[in-house]
Amino acid sequence: MAPDRTDLPPAWDVLLDLGGDGPAHVRLETALRRAVRDGRAAPGAALPPSRALAAMLGVSRWVVTQAYGHLVAEGVLEARTGSATRVAARPADTGGTGGGARQVPAPLPSRRAFDLAPGVPDLRHVPRADWVRATRTALDAASDADLAGPVPGGHPRARAALLAHLLAARAVVADDVRVTSGAAEGMRRVACALLAAGHRSVLVEDPGWPRLPEVAASAGLAPVPVRVDAGGLEVAQARLRAARTGARAVLVTPAHHFPTGAALAPERRDALVRWAREVDGLVVEDDYDAEHRYDRRPVAALQGLAPERVLLLGSLSKTLSPAVGLGWAVVPPRWRDAFDAADGTDPSTLTQLVVAELLAGGAYARHLRAGRVRYARRRRALVDALRRHLPGCTVDGLDAGLHVLLHLPDGVDGEDVAAAAARLDVTVAPGARYDAPGGAASRGTLVLGYGALADARVEGAVARLAAAVRHVAHGPS
Structure with missing residues (x-):
């Protein structure tokens, strides 16, 4: 196993140039891909924790976790519970042209089978x-x-x-x-x-x-x-x-x-x-x-x-x-x-x-009315499933929107659960991702979106999430 360190030189704020246009997390993704492509991050090399890299670069932690998450989905990076985020042992094609290979654009981030990512509407029902x-x-x-x-x-x-x-x-x-x-x-x-x-x-x-x-x-x-x-x-x-x-x-x-x-x-x-x-x-x-x-x-x-x-x-x-x-x-x-x-x-x-x-x-109003019925039903199903599978957790939030806030048992970290859930093909967002820099108030929470989740997958998604919570709380069974 690769040593728990990074092979990149320590001057991250210089080496990871975030200049240019576009959102900060997209610019960081580009800079990290470039570092992998140029060989400054060897396969298996560990990257800094998200909080540390955010402080080095002067960005929010959310910027780093988003960039890491997208690159993990693309196969450029790997995330494992209890270990650092690492460069994939066989990194995905990052768009380089080394060795005379044909340049291939970076793939779009893949969505996991059980998608509880927040902020995404149900695109299957676009009118x-x-x-x-x-x-x-x-x-x-x-x-x-x-x-x-x-x-x-x-x-x-x-x-x-x-x-x-x-x-x-x-x-x-x-x-x-x-x-x-x-x-x-x-x-x-x-x-x-x-x-x-x-x-x-x-x-x-x-x-x-x-x-x-x-x-x-x-x-x-x-x-x-x-x-x-x-x-x-x-x-x-x-x-x-x-x-x-x-x-x-x-x-x-x-x-x-x-x-x-x-x-x-x-x-x-x-x-x-x-x-x-x-x-x-x-x-x-x-x-x-x-x-x-x-x-x-x-x-x-x-x-x-x-x-x-x-x-x-x-x-x-x-x-x-x-x-x-x-x-x-x-x-x-x-x-x-x-x-x-x-x-x-x-x-x-x-x-x-x-x-x-x-x-x-009137088509937009009809679409909104149908969406409210669909999302209300799905939210009820999600909350009911969370109460059955995770009775030690509590759910917060109005009967509204496209997400709920899940409070995990004492001592269980949301980022650890998110990483464990990812290995079970479930996408969730740690609540700490949305804290201001330096904050830690939301470490024991998850933000669960249900906009993109198919109704038939609600029960399976929550069952897998519950397994991830148990794994983090008690270790492998």
């Missing part, structure tokens, strides 16, 4: 037939000018259809909406607008979905973590952190927090808006999972409480598909010029017109 019909209708109605290229801020028909939907479904208070290529693109424009107005930091949830804070950090804003508990963001701590750092903007997911599954408590919604008014600040509301509520109507957007202080971001990635590449921003009038002035990528006009047709014709 393909409705999309085809809406495309035909949109093309028939489109003028030559419509097909000339994207309109800054979005095509008028798409903006009108999105605004009508948000007024009815999310109770927003607005007279206009901007169309974006997704929530991340909207956040990048918001970050640019904040920087132009003199902001240097933004309060973010801890734990939390890291994508939008990473976008803000890449633009130049310093993320300031604030605790989340069963009532959502702790506004009292947010006030203290804001006073200490000078932050006057906050990024929050009030409807359904990831990964805790909490909703922002009513008194905290009011308190957050009061704080924003007191400091002349901005609340950036990520409408993550907002339309996936199963026990009651989805809670109204926070934006409706204070349209002049709350900027709402959303997308179709969880309700239709990430491939649609379309989102929106409801921007307070004061911030519209700065938001529009930020450079960005506009979504295809044709995509906008198709989405407008889906919204106006």
Whole structure:
């Protein structure tokens, strides 16, 4: 067996160049592949623990765990419980051209048979037939000018259809909406607008979905973590952190927090808006999972409480598909010029017109209703199976969204369970992946997504997960 060390030189921050465009975890994957291809990481060589490498590179631990996880799925790296992540003994083709071999692109990450990864909708039920019909209708109605290229801020028909939907479904208070290529693109424009107005930091949830804070950090804003508990963001701590750092903007997911599954408590919604008014600040509301509520109507957007202080971001990635590449921003009038002035990528006009047709014709609403029924049934089946197979664990989260938070028995580490589950062909996410750098509050949790899991595989997935938990808790039987 290879010694428990790395064959790469110690200057990781120099050798793993994360320069260039794109998400940090993708850039790290590229750098690691290059290190394997160039022979600086020999087969069997151990890589640093995710926390150590994150500290060396100045990135979040989530960036490292995502890169490691994808490269393990590709066969470039290997992960074993109780041992370091290593370069595969026979590394998969990493796209090199050594030895005169034909260059082959890196394979797409494979999905395991029992997929409990969070953040993924059920792509088997994308309304393909409705999309085809809406495309035909949109093309028939489109003028030559419509097909000339994207309109800054979005095509008028798409903006009108999105605004009508948000007024009815999310109770927003607005007279206009901007169309974006997704929530991340909207956040990048918001970050640019904040920087132009003199902001240097933004309060973010801890734990939390890291994508939008990473976008803000890449633009130049310093993320300031604030605790989340069963009532959502702790506004009292947010006030203290804001006073200490000078932050006057906050990024929050009030409807359904990831990964805790909490909703922002009513008194905290009011308190957050009061704080924003007191400091002349901005609340950036990520409408993550907002339309996936199963026990009651989805809670109204926070934006409706204070349209002049709350900027709402959303997308179709969880309700239709990430491939649609379309989102929106409801921007307070004061911030519209700065938001529009930020450079960005506009979504295809044709995509906008198709989405407008889906919204106006009722197909999108039908798709949402069917999805709520399907996800509610699957969530119930998952929770019931967890209670049967893992009676020593507890499940947290509203009856909403596409994930639940599983609390493991005392002393059982989520990362160890995730590695053991992977060997049983089950994909799960350790809760610690979503803690702020330096945090360890979520080490004993797993985030279980059920969006991509077939109904028939729920029982088998949980049975295998339970075996992984027992293996970590008690050792091999």
